[in-house]
Amino acid sequence: MSTVQRFSKTFFYLALFPAVLVFCAWQGWSWWSWATSPPVPQLSPSEALDTDKTLQIRIPPGSTSKQIGSYLESAGLIRSSNAWDLWARWLNSQNQGVFKAGTYQLSPTQSLKEIAAQISQGSVVQISFTIPEGRNLKQMAAYFESQGFFTAQEFLAASKQIPRDRFPWLPSNLPHLEGFLYPDTYQIASGGITPQAIIKIMLQRFEEVALPIYQQNPQQTQLNLLQWVTLASIVEKEAVIPAERRRIAGVFTQRLQKGMRLEADPTVEYGLNIQQTADQPLTFKQVRTPSPYNTYLNRGLPPTPIASPGKASLQATLNPEKTDYLFFVARYDGTHVFSRTLAEHQAAVAAIRKQRVQQNQGATTKPN
Structure with a gap:
């Protein structure tokens, strides 16, 4: 091959090289634009106008950027996990590539950049x-x-x-x-x-x-904070009808002041980790089972609250009704019968139990 031919061939390749570079860059940019643009969701005709369609995706704690890319690609939120990985590496080089765990509300109409920004900012679902x-x-x-x-x-x-x-x-x-x-x-x-x-x-x-x-009302009670919350928790468990809340708090306050046992069923239930029902009330054996929470056996308040009282019960305990009632028993509609003496209370208990037996008997003999 002559010198002229070799020169011509070399010149040809040198002239072709920029064109190849431009073509490769254009191909790379085309792929990157395609990979990072939002995927076109495959919607049915009825969904075609639903441009606000979103998905919830959970990023578990400890997930790598590569794993996150796989989650997003599998969910149809991005086109390419490889593009995601490249973008994550660039973000990391700019100290912006820390993705945060959580549940995210994302849309297929978002770009890869937008999704990455949302996850790196920790804009999670509440x-x-x-x-x-x-x-x-x-x-x-x-x-x-x-x-x-x-x-x-x-x-x-x-x-x-x-x-x-x-x-x-x-x-x-x-x-x-x-x-x-x-x-x-x-x-x-x-x-x-x-x-x-x-x-x-x-x-x-x-x-x-x-x-x-x-x-704001320390003078209204002789109870310390723990005692106040504890008594309020018992009131919360006993009171079903809001109108009776302060009266129930008043009965318990009266009993405490007189040195009487509270004899509150919910404390027994809490101590034994059970829950009585209308048809399965506490048994005599359960009521006599020793427990720090058994207020049939122990005087005063139990060692801790038995539940989380709400604002109404907390207020009622701080401002109980002034009453001479010392007893109450629940009816089966959520209301209570209040009594001043033990004899009245025992009569009320007997009447309610009799009514319950009659209701059960009526239910079993009711014609089909």
Whole structure:
């Protein structure tokens, strides 16, 4: 090959090289644009106008960026997990590549960049949960487990850790936080659902709602904080009709002042971890079973609350009705018969039991 031919060939390749570079860059950019653009969702005709269609995806704690890319690709939220991995590496080089665990509300119409920004900023879904008045720690634990938050055992273990450094008003020598986790509806970021986080926000709500009721009216009661919450928890378990709440609190206050036993069924149930029903009331044996919580056997209040009282029961306990009633027994409609003497009380108990037997007999003999 002559020198001229070799020069011509070399010149040809040199001239071709920029074109190849441009073509490769264009191909790479085309692939990157395709990979990072929102995937076109396969919608049925009825869904074609639903541009707000979103998905919830959970990023477990400890997930790598590669795993997150796989989750997103499998859900149809991004086109390519490889593109995600490249983008995550670039973010990491800019100190922006820390992805946060949690549940995210994402849309197939979002770009890869938008999804990455949302997950790196931790813009998670807010999870709502509700604890009704009168629930105890074991019931809360079972509820949280049923919601998939964490195990019941994890919550019960955390409830025995008393965070007095953050909440110095908590009574000393508490074995657990029974009664001080305020019953309410809460919202918490899905990425922060731990027993400790939930306990913290429930104690904060007690601090905001319940504690001022006591602190602003210290002269209205001779009960200390623990005693106040404990008595309010018993009132919460006994009172079904709001109109009777202050009267029930008044009966218990009277009995305490006279040195009488409270004889409250819910304390026995709590101590034995049982729940009586209309057709299966507490037995004599159960009522006579020793327990620190058995107020049929022990005078005064039990050692801790037996449930989480709501605002109404806390207020009623602080301002009970002035009454000379010393006894009450529940009817089967949620109301109570109140009595001044033991004889009146025993007569009321007998009448209600007789009525229940008659109702059951009528139900069994009712024609088909």
